[in-house]
Amino acid sequence: MGAPKQKWTAEEEAALKAGVRKHGSGKWQTILRDPEFSNVLCSRSNVDLKDKWRNINVTLSGLGSREKARLALKRNPQIPKLDDKPSVVNHVRSDEDAVEDELVGTPSETVQVADSKKTYTRS
Known part of the structure:
Protein backbone atom coordinates (compact mmCIF):
# COMPACT_ATOMS: atom_id res chain seq x y z
CA MET A 1 0.00 0.00 0.00
CA GLY A 2 1.55 3.28 -1.08
CA ALA A 3 5.17 4.04 -1.78
CA PRO A 4 7.91 2.50 0.35
CA LYS A 5 9.18 4.59 3.24
CA GLN A 6 12.03 6.96 2.48
CA LYS A 7 14.33 7.99 5.27
CA TRP A 8 14.29 11.74 5.86
CA THR A 9 17.58 13.49 5.12
CA ALA A 10 18.97 16.29 7.27
CA GLU A 11 18.43 18.65 4.32
CA GLU A 12 14.73 17.70 4.10
CA GLU A 13 14.27 18.17 7.86
CA ALA A 14 15.96 21.58 7.68
CA ALA A 15 13.70 22.58 4.76
CA LEU A 16 10.62 21.44 6.69
CA LYS A 17 11.64 23.43 9.78
CA ALA A 18 12.40 26.51 7.69
CA GLY A 19 9.07 26.12 5.87
CA VAL A 20 7.18 25.97 9.15
CA ARG A 21 9.04 29.06 10.41
CA LYS A 22 8.15 30.91 7.21
CA HIS A 23 4.55 29.73 6.60
CA GLY A 24 3.43 28.18 9.90
CA SER A 25 2.49 24.73 11.09
CA GLY A 26 -0.34 23.20 9.09
CA LYS A 27 0.48 25.01 5.85
CA TRP A 28 1.96 21.89 4.27
CA GLN A 29 0.79 22.52 0.68
CA THR A 30 2.09 26.10 0.84
CA ILE A 31 5.48 24.84 2.02
CA LEU A 32 5.59 22.28 -0.79
CA ARG A 33 4.74 24.94 -3.40
CA ASP A 34 7.28 27.47 -2.10
CA PRO A 35 10.20 27.58 -4.58
CA GLU A 36 12.62 27.88 -1.67
CA PHE A 37 11.66 24.39 -0.40
CA SER A 38 10.00 22.63 -3.36
CA ASN A 39 13.24 21.30 -4.87
CA VAL A 40 14.30 19.69 -1.56
CA LEU A 41 10.85 18.36 -0.60
CA CYS A 42 9.82 17.25 -4.12
CA SER A 43 9.53 13.57 -3.11
CA ARG A 44 7.36 14.36 -0.05
CA SER A 45 3.60 14.81 0.27
CA ASN A 46 1.72 17.16 2.53
CA VAL A 47 0.89 14.17 4.76
CA ASP A 48 4.59 13.28 4.94
CA LEU A 49 5.36 16.81 6.12
CA LYS A 50 2.57 16.74 8.71
CA ASP A 51 3.68 13.37 10.10
CA LYS A 52 7.34 14.34 10.21
CA TRP A 53 6.53 17.64 11.94
CA ARG A 54 4.47 15.80 14.57
CA ASN A 55 7.28 13.29 15.12
CA ILE A 56 9.91 16.03 15.39
CA ASN A 57 7.84 17.77 18.08
CA VAL A 58 7.25 14.57 20.05
CA THR A 59 10.97 13.81 19.92
CA LEU A 60 11.92 17.32 21.02
CA SER A 61 9.57 17.23 24.01
CA GLY A 62 10.82 13.78 24.96
CA LEU A 63 7.27 12.63 25.63
CA GLY A 64 4.94 10.43 23.65
CA SER A 65 1.21 11.06 23.33
CA ARG A 66 0.33 8.87 26.32
CA GLU A 67 2.74 10.70 28.60
CA LYS A 68 1.38 14.05 27.38
CA ALA A 69 -2.18 12.89 28.14
CA ARG A 70 -1.17 11.79 31.65
CA LEU A 71 0.48 15.16 32.32
CA ALA A 72 -2.60 16.98 31.08
CA LEU A 73 -4.76 15.00 33.51
CA LYS A 74 -2.41 15.79 36.39
CA ARG A 75 -2.44 19.51 35.55
CA ASN A 76 -6.22 19.66 35.17
CA PRO A 77 -7.78 17.30 37.74
CA GLN A 78 -11.34 18.41 36.87
CA ILE A 79 -11.26 16.18 33.79
CA PRO A 80 -12.71 12.83 34.88
CA LYS A 81 -10.66 9.73 34.23
CA LEU A 82 -12.37 7.15 32.07
CA ASP A 83 -12.67 3.83 33.82
CA ASP A 84 -15.22 1.07 34.33
CA LYS A 85 -16.28 2.23 37.79
CA PRO A 86 -19.51 4.21 38.01
CA SER A 87 -18.90 7.74 39.15
CA VAL A 88 -20.60 9.35 42.13
CA VAL A 89 -22.31 12.64 41.39
CA ASN A 90 -22.81 15.05 44.26
CA HIS A 91 -25.98 17.12 44.07
Missing part, protein backbone atom coordinates in the same frame (compact mmCIF):
# COMPACT_ATOMS: atom_id res chain seq x y z
CA VAL A 92 -25.15 20.82 44.08
CA ARG A 93 -27.80 22.84 45.85
CA SER A 94 -29.25 25.71 43.86
CA ASP A 95 -30.71 28.92 45.23
CA GLU A 96 -34.16 27.50 44.49
CA ASP A 97 -33.43 24.42 46.66
CA ALA A 98 -32.42 26.69 49.51
CA VAL A 99 -35.59 28.75 49.16
CA GLU A 100 -37.71 25.60 49.16
CA ASP A 101 -36.03 24.48 52.40
CA GLU A 102 -36.67 27.87 54.00
CA LEU A 103 -40.34 27.75 53.04
CA VAL A 104 -41.11 24.62 55.03
CA GLY A 105 -43.00 25.30 58.28
CA THR A 106 -43.42 29.09 57.93
CA PRO A 107 -46.63 31.17 57.73
CA SER A 108 -48.34 31.48 54.30
CA GLU A 109 -46.89 34.09 51.95
CA THR A 110 -45.74 34.30 48.31
CA VAL A 111 -42.04 34.61 47.53
CA GLN A 112 -40.38 35.36 44.16
CA VAL A 113 -36.85 33.96 43.80
CA ALA A 114 -34.30 36.33 42.26
CA ASP A 115 -33.22 35.31 38.72
CA SER A 116 -36.08 32.82 38.54
CA LYS A 117 -39.54 32.71 37.02
CA LYS A 118 -40.79 30.41 39.79
CA THR A 119 -43.00 31.74 42.57
CA TYR A 120 -43.20 29.85 45.82
CA THR A 121 -46.13 30.00 48.21
CA ARG A 122 -45.46 29.47 51.85
CA SER A 123 -48.22 27.72 53.74
Whole structure:
Protein backbone atom coordinates (compact mmCIF):
# COMPACT_ATOMS: atom_id res chain seq x y z
CA MET A 1 0.00 0.00 0.00
CA GLY A 2 1.55 3.28 -1.08
CA ALA A 3 5.17 4.04 -1.78
CA PRO A 4 7.91 2.50 0.35
CA LYS A 5 9.18 4.59 3.24
CA GLN A 6 12.03 6.96 2.48
CA LYS A 7 14.33 7.99 5.27
CA TRP A 8 14.29 11.74 5.86
CA THR A 9 17.58 13.49 5.12
CA ALA A 10 18.97 16.29 7.27
CA GLU A 11 18.43 18.65 4.32
CA GLU A 12 14.73 17.70 4.10
CA GLU A 13 14.27 18.17 7.86
CA ALA A 14 15.96 21.58 7.68
CA ALA A 15 13.70 22.58 4.76
CA LEU A 16 10.62 21.44 6.69
CA LYS A 17 11.64 23.43 9.78
CA ALA A 18 12.40 26.51 7.69
CA GLY A 19 9.07 26.12 5.87
CA VAL A 20 7.18 25.97 9.15
CA ARG A 21 9.04 29.06 10.41
CA LYS A 22 8.15 30.91 7.21
CA HIS A 23 4.55 29.73 6.60
CA GLY A 24 3.43 28.18 9.90
CA SER A 25 2.49 24.73 11.09
CA GLY A 26 -0.34 23.20 9.09
CA LYS A 27 0.48 25.01 5.85
CA TRP A 28 1.96 21.89 4.27
CA GLN A 29 0.79 22.52 0.68
CA THR A 30 2.09 26.10 0.84
CA ILE A 31 5.48 24.84 2.02
CA LEU A 32 5.59 22.28 -0.79
CA ARG A 33 4.74 24.94 -3.40
CA ASP A 34 7.28 27.47 -2.10
CA PRO A 35 10.20 27.58 -4.58
CA GLU A 36 12.62 27.88 -1.67
CA PHE A 37 11.66 24.39 -0.40
CA SER A 38 10.00 22.63 -3.36
CA ASN A 39 13.24 21.30 -4.87
CA VAL A 40 14.30 19.69 -1.56
CA LEU A 41 10.85 18.36 -0.60
CA CYS A 42 9.82 17.25 -4.12
CA SER A 43 9.53 13.57 -3.11
CA ARG A 44 7.36 14.36 -0.05
CA SER A 45 3.60 14.81 0.27
CA ASN A 46 1.72 17.16 2.53
CA VAL A 47 0.89 14.17 4.76
CA ASP A 48 4.59 13.28 4.94
CA LEU A 49 5.36 16.81 6.12
CA LYS A 50 2.57 16.74 8.71
CA ASP A 51 3.68 13.37 10.10
CA LYS A 52 7.34 14.34 10.21
CA TRP A 53 6.53 17.64 11.94
CA ARG A 54 4.47 15.80 14.57
CA ASN A 55 7.28 13.29 15.12
CA ILE A 56 9.91 16.03 15.39
CA ASN A 57 7.84 17.77 18.08
CA VAL A 58 7.25 14.57 20.05
CA THR A 59 10.97 13.81 19.92
CA LEU A 60 11.92 17.32 21.02
CA SER A 61 9.57 17.23 24.01
CA GLY A 62 10.82 13.78 24.96
CA LEU A 63 7.27 12.63 25.63
CA GLY A 64 4.94 10.43 23.65
CA SER A 65 1.21 11.06 23.33
CA ARG A 66 0.33 8.87 26.32
CA GLU A 67 2.74 10.70 28.60
CA LYS A 68 1.38 14.05 27.38
CA ALA A 69 -2.18 12.89 28.14
CA ARG A 70 -1.17 11.79 31.65
CA LEU A 71 0.48 15.16 32.32
CA ALA A 72 -2.60 16.98 31.08
CA LEU A 73 -4.76 15.00 33.51
CA LYS A 74 -2.41 15.79 36.39
CA ARG A 75 -2.44 19.51 35.55
CA ASN A 76 -6.22 19.66 35.17
CA PRO A 77 -7.78 17.30 37.74
CA GLN A 78 -11.34 18.41 36.87
CA ILE A 79 -11.26 16.18 33.79
CA PRO A 80 -12.71 12.83 34.88
CA LYS A 81 -10.66 9.73 34.23
CA LEU A 82 -12.37 7.15 32.07
CA ASP A 83 -12.67 3.83 33.82
CA ASP A 84 -15.22 1.07 34.33
CA LYS A 85 -16.28 2.23 37.79
CA PRO A 86 -19.51 4.21 38.01
CA SER A 87 -18.90 7.74 39.15
CA VAL A 88 -20.60 9.35 42.13
CA VAL A 89 -22.31 12.64 41.39
CA ASN A 90 -22.81 15.05 44.26
CA HIS A 91 -25.98 17.12 44.07
CA VAL A 92 -25.15 20.82 44.08
CA ARG A 93 -27.80 22.84 45.85
CA SER A 94 -29.25 25.71 43.86
CA ASP A 95 -30.71 28.92 45.23
CA GLU A 96 -34.16 27.50 44.49
CA ASP A 97 -33.43 24.42 46.66
CA ALA A 98 -32.42 26.69 49.51
CA VAL A 99 -35.59 28.75 49.16
CA GLU A 100 -37.71 25.60 49.16
CA ASP A 101 -36.03 24.48 52.40
CA GLU A 102 -36.67 27.87 54.00
CA LEU A 103 -40.34 27.75 53.04
CA VAL A 104 -41.11 24.62 55.03
CA GLY A 105 -43.00 25.30 58.28
CA THR A 106 -43.42 29.09 57.93
CA PRO A 107 -46.63 31.17 57.73
CA SER A 108 -48.34 31.48 54.30
CA GLU A 109 -46.89 34.09 51.95
CA THR A 110 -45.74 34.30 48.31
CA VAL A 111 -42.04 34.61 47.53
CA GLN A 112 -40.38 35.36 44.16
CA VAL A 113 -36.85 33.96 43.80
CA ALA A 114 -34.30 36.33 42.26
CA ASP A 115 -33.22 35.31 38.72
CA SER A 116 -36.08 32.82 38.54
CA LYS A 117 -39.54 32.71 37.02
CA LYS A 118 -40.79 30.41 39.79
CA THR A 119 -43.00 31.74 42.57
CA TYR A 120 -43.20 29.85 45.82
CA THR A 121 -46.13 30.00 48.21
CA ARG A 122 -45.46 29.47 51.85
CA SER A 123 -48.22 27.72 53.74
